[in-house]
Amino acid sequence: MGFDAEPDLGAPPVRGEAPMVIATIDGRPVTVPAGTSVMRAAALAGGSIPKLCATDSLQPFGSCRLCLVEIEGRAGYPASCTTPVADGMVVHTQTERLKTLRKGVMELYISDHPLDCLTCAANGDCELQDMAGAVGLREVRYGEGASHGALPCDDSNPYFDFDPSKCIVCSRCVRACDEVQGTFALTIGGRGFGSKVMASQDQDFLSSECVSCGACVQACPTATLTEKSVIEIGTPERAVVTTCAYCGVGCTFRAEMRGEELVRMVPWKEGKANHGHSCVKGRFAWGYANHAERILEPMIRASTADPWRVVSWDEAIAHTAAEFRRIQARYGAAAVGGITSSRCTNEETFLVQKLIRQGFGVNNVDTCARVCHSPTGYGLKTTFGTSAGTQDFDSVEAADVIVVIGANPTDGHPVFASRMKRRLRQGAKLIVIDPRRIDLVRSPHVEAAHHLPLRPGTNVAVLTAMAHVIVTEGLANEAYVRERCDWDEFQDWAAFVAEPSRSPEATEPLTGVPAQTLRAAARLYATGGNAAIYYGLGVTEHSQGSSTVMAIANLAMATGNIGREGVGVNPLRGQNNVQGACDMGSFPHEFSGYRHVSDDAVRGQFEAAWGATLSAEPGLRIPNMLDAAVDGIFKALFIQGEDILQSDPNTHHVAEGLAAMECVVVHDLFLNETASYAHVFLPGSTFLEKDGTFTNAERRIQRVRKVMSPRNGFADWEIVQLLANALGLDWRYEHPSQVMDEIARLTPTFAGVSYAGLDAHGSLQWPANAAAPEGTPVMHVDHFVRGKGRFVVTDYVPTDEKTGPRFPLLLTTGRILSQYNVGAQTRRTDNVVWHPEDLLEIHPHDAEQRGVRDGGWVSLKSRAGETTLRATVTDRVAPGVVYTTFHHPQTQANVVTTDYSDWATNCPEYKVTAVQVSPSNGPSDWQTAYRQLTEASRRVEAEIPGAAE
Amino acid sequence: MMSPAERLIYMANQIARNFEAQGPATAAQATADHIALFWDPRMRAHILEILAAGGDGLSPLAAEAVRLLHARQGAARAG
């Protein structure tokens, strides 16, 4: 792929169905949907009309007057960007008169523009420069006068500069921030010559409301808003389309390169998940790939008390294989296992679970989805028959009512949140069910119709109360239920939820949600038209996570909100490939495609393909592995791309389990927190350094493409293959596409997936097979995958984690926009300017009672442990509730979380911990001890010359 | 912190409690099915031992489910 800026058709396509009209533009006939602008039609016909204020990601604005055209039978020179094509219209885009007019317009712009094109960072990538050429501007008649040349550059944002001296006040940036991102951080202040772009109240970008999504930078036609990396490195020379490795939205980007150096990541307009938008993480926070702390050579050590010893790849692989074989011989086959990563590709994940099942002969494989969305898998499979969300992201554009439960999309899934906000600005109604007043509840031009600020841990009671209202007020969609679901099960469920004890009034004391608010929300969900539910970890990470997922599914079925555009049940997946990791057979009881290991027919296929006898027994889950390790019977663990010490609950217990093992292998980019307990470190590759696929939250399989060579020497799939072959397996993959071919052969829902197919379609949403060759955007259209939709009675069982006099507050945890998960990557980028530390949000009332000051240090203590961090006093959280993030190892919020977990899947209960908060003046004992431990365990032996040979 | 045995008992009780609303017969079956599908053989063996040793700490529903599991495994072995 060579470098070619993406084509810009100047105006967006017409939405929805429209009759076709035919026009003639410069003698060429063109057929377009009615409503299409003349500018876009001309571009589609192969022409191009000069423009400055128009771009195809934004609604036309008509301010620059450069795009004037002549239309036969019409007076004057209309702007082509704002004029829709009419049937039979005859348009001329290049006439002598137009040339003169355009030259005049350009001349005015250029007269107030610094003429330092040769040294400008955007030289060759500037629309103003291009347009000056396009209109044939050769001279500027206006002399020296007032200009904006002396305005200072704002370089406060770590990733882009704002140089107002180059601004032509086209307002593309302002409109991008409003229309695409929905943050409304920019305005044009002043009038006439004094007009200028302002961030918030004329602040610098960093201190403004700007969330650094980059939409304005992308929209800017000049060098006014420019990526710092372009200023430093220069303009790119080639581009490769790939997929973001951060969150489950799965934005696709053009990685724009100079040689092997990444210049910038530009969101790809053709990307079906993001349609050309991005957030600060995917767009800018990729510098971790070159961070000084990245480990590039394998290391081993006999004991975690020893310093690391750098070794060759051969030695590291041989040592690891020998250790696993020794441990299996001594302690039994089941004494070993592995963890796959939701950050790695489908192909890598598939190979890790294959290594464990085929190579070690056990099913002790699990994945980080255990700690986030395992209840989604269980709940949706039980009710609908598939462990995945029902819709594509585009579906939100047809939603009339949007329910957000236990998710904070503007921080966790920002690009999807922008789509959602756009729909809300168009008039869709919003219901937020969350203990915190998340940003969506009230943000510019968006306000929730209802916010149900429930007490953490009462999701099932709240959803059942909503079901109570729907059933007892006769709002259920009986015709749909009779046709699509099991009627007897529905009746059992309806009788259960209709009991008076489950009414909003009866449960209000427990949930804290005013009954009238809950009733109004339930009525709106049931009767407001297409209603779609989006939920996140605030649903799953509870002792009743699976029940909550099923309660959501019940509501959707009872109201007929499954099986078409605009409705559905949509888990917002946390990590980029958490859907894929689950699909690929990362769970200890399932092969790829969610088929139980005890199914003889399925197991037989894998046995035949892999030439090995496979275990029919479910293996250990992560918490069970740790328990078994403490028990002394689980001794070796291979961990790819996960940091269980920081991400999993009850850090003390995780540390105890890891410390009890004889061989812990960490395969990662950095010496993460888990590596303090590791005996082997295998350096990993970044998503920029390998080929593969990720599957996003809408089941969309997208290509990850290698744009540079792996700095550590191998792509991760190659490293797993080296290990497999050292264990005596005979793997011969030469490219990840061959792994995908194997996945397709063995997994019915992936049967139609191949790299050639992905290249042809851009992406595919599984199931993609003979029955659905183009993939499946919306599931359960005519019938549920399991046949009849199944209503499951979900009793509210309160968590055993209870508040009391010693621990009177409820802690709930979450994430923020600029950081990602345990922060291993984002902490190693400039994103730290937005979130240098984890903070504890506490209500003013609770703070005052405890003498806690805003910004002061506090101790946060639970039955499991204690940590210290600084407090933010805010009424975003309700009295009795405190909130923090878990992005920083120094805080280790999981020191305080307990090991209570979801009843069905053991997904940890991160969202409810009884705690006490008190002022503090220093780190907890644990923090001090932990800092010493990590410092000691990160020592690397001084290299002895020649020793590595 | 719970011992491994306490944790298994806790897990079995928790599963049973969440199925309870489906009525005693269905709930015991569902709990037994759940344990069979998701627990590794060592955990299943351990909970059977706990039952054999008197089942202290198991709720009546969880104990019934483990009894069912025991009967099934016996049947499977005999078959």
Ligand code: SF4
């Ligand atoms: S980076 Fe995004 S949020 Fe910030 S001003 Fe630009 S468009 Fe708005």
Ligand code: SF4
């Ligand atoms: S900053 Fe760029 S996009 Fe914004 S008004 Fe100026 S030239 Fe236009």
Ligand code: SF4
């Ligand atoms: S982090 Fe998520 S929303 Fe942001 S660019 Fe990446 S995939 Fe898109």
Ligand code: FES
């Ligand atoms: S491009 Fe049409 S008026 Fe600016």
